[in-house]
Amino acid sequence: MSPGATMERVYHELKARIMRGDYAPGLRLDPVQLARTLSASATPVRDALHRLSGERLVDSWHQEGFRQPLMSEAELGDLYAWSASLLMLALAGQEDAPLVAEPRYGGTDPRDYPEEVAAALRAIAWRSPNRELRHAVANLVERSHVVRAAELQVDPHCRSDVAAIDEDLRFGRWSALRAKITRFHRRRALLAGRVVAAIRPRESPLG
Structure with missing residues (x-):
């Protein structure tokens, strides 16, 4: 599977999990750990998380990684x-x-x-x-x-x-x-x- 196709698959699978609430609010989303469950390397997972961050489905901070949104x-x-x-x-x-x-x-x-x-x-x-x-x-x-x-x-x-x-x-x-x-x-x-x-x-x- 091409790198682009892998990222698309990871993106859609990860997006579905996030929208379902599979991850607790505030939970850190570590690309390396997620890669194991998504049958992919950390790079496409990180790329997918950046894309989801742009859509505001994931929270992210410079040098602090990603997490499931913790809404007030x-x-x-x-x-x-x-x-x-x-x-x-x-x-x-x-x-x-x-x-x-x-x-x-x-x-x-x-x-x-x-x-x-x-x-x-x-x-x-x-x-x-x-x-x-x-x-x-x-x-x-x-x-x-x-x-x-x-x-x-x-x-x-x-x-x-x-x-x-x-x-x-x-x-x-x-x-x-x-x-x-x-x-x-x-x-x-x-x-x-x-x-x-x-x-x-x-x-x-x-x-």
């Missing part, structure tokens, strides 16, 4: 606010109109809450012709994926909230959709501290 309550609150702002921009100019329901946007597995959220957010983003906005939402979806399981643990109503967003999106009820997006993210922000506590191991440092 304030940082998660900012991420929720950014999500709401992007989605509102994506819906700018959309006006209510009687439409035939479009295909359901949510994930095919009703147990997969993270994919339900991801599918709905991507579908809203694709309403916008702005490619930068669509890319920003795609990155946000990936960065927030790891917290979705904790959201479901903390708030049993979050699945029905996403289903309601999905229904308004399918029927083109844009005013109602904007209101539900606002409520969804406000509730997420109110519960951000509990979500962070749910994903942070008790022995993890705070900084």
Whole structure:
């Protein structure tokens, strides 16, 4: 396998692990150790980690290596606010109109809450012709994926909230959709501290 192909494979495998939350928040991601589990040398693993750092899926510091992001309550609150702002921009100019329901946007597995959220957010983003906005939402979806399981643990109503967003999106009820997006993210922000506590191991440092 060519070096470029190896790096792509390592990148996608490592990205999937990080988004699933396979590594505890704050855990140092050592390229040499990861290389053993990824059947690759340390060089493509290090290259993949640099790429993931650029996407903000991994934290990195000069001469201090890489680690799984250790998100604070304030940082998660900012991420929720950014999500709401992007989605509102994506819906700018959309006006209510009687439409035939479009295909359901949510994930095919009703147990997969993270994919339900991801599918709905991507579908809203694709309403916008702005490619930068669509890319920003795609990155946000990936960065927030790891917290979705904790959201479901903390708030049993979050699945029905996403289903309601999905229904308004399918029927083109844009005013109602904007209101539900606002409520969804406000509730997420109110519960951000509990979500962070749910994903942070008790022995993890705070900084």
